[in-house]
Amino acid sequence: MARCNHAESQKHETLLTLIGVDVIRGKRQLLCNLNLVFNAGEFIALAGENGCGKSSLLTVIGGLAPLDKGTLLFNGEALSEIGLRKLANYRAVMAQSASTPFGFVVDEILQLARHHIIESPDNRHHIIGKIAEQFDITHLLSRNIQTLSGGERQRVFLSKAILQLLPVNPKDSLVGKLLLLDEPTSALDLRHQKLVMQQLVSLSNQGLCIVCVSHDLNLISPYCSRMILLAEQGCIADDKPENALTIDTLARCYHTQLNVIRNQEHDVFVTH
């Protein structure tokens, strides 16, 4: 299994810095005083119990919701100072239930992802075709999005988020770009789960920083380079998955007794 090789790649340029960040929704303080650094080339899993604030955090670090307290630096610049138009070149977000209000054709949705990029129609067509192939949606390009299955739709919106960030020249690096994914594999079958994980590893090895919310620890931990567990209004573990996932951290996170199995390759599996 090919894990993201962030450690070897030395693509450790700081991309996003969170200093003393609070996340508050309604009257609830979800997260308090978060201090984190996300680097180029990392594939980071973000996990925690329902309602702990994972999606809320993603919207804040994606610049889609205001910061309640603290500082967020994106490529060294205050995130709040970067306009959404400029930000679209550097970060893309796939929401948990990504959808469109109208019955767009899939190809139109993918074209829209690159509306801020100056490129020839041929180039755009080529890049969309390549990503469609990689995420197994080529056969869906002429379909109405509203007629797709949940898993098919999820692969389309994941492709859309990635297309937003891909450079015109495929040889250019993805360092400096951030992909935020909220449970992108929740509707996928086993083949497509594996395919998506492999593609995400490949993108992170090209320098893309990926932060992926997931409840499927056993799916993501063999592939990600880092696992962050949120609980108790903060980050209770931030390490390689084999170090972050322990009986103790899982009990603090999920308030139940879970078991951890390790294989000879040090992959870790969580069981009930």
Ligand SMILES: Nc1ncnc2c1ncn2[C@@H]1O[C@H](COP(=O)(O)OP(=O)(O)OP(=O)(O)O)[C@@H](O)[C@H]1O
């Ligand atoms: N606009 C809002 N007003 C009030 N409460 C909110 C608002 N948005 C989110 N919440 C609450 O904040 C908490 C965190 O929500 P969030 O969606 O960030 O959780 P999550 O960790 O992503 O959960 P899940 O694993 O279920 O997707 C939840 O209890 C939710 O009900």
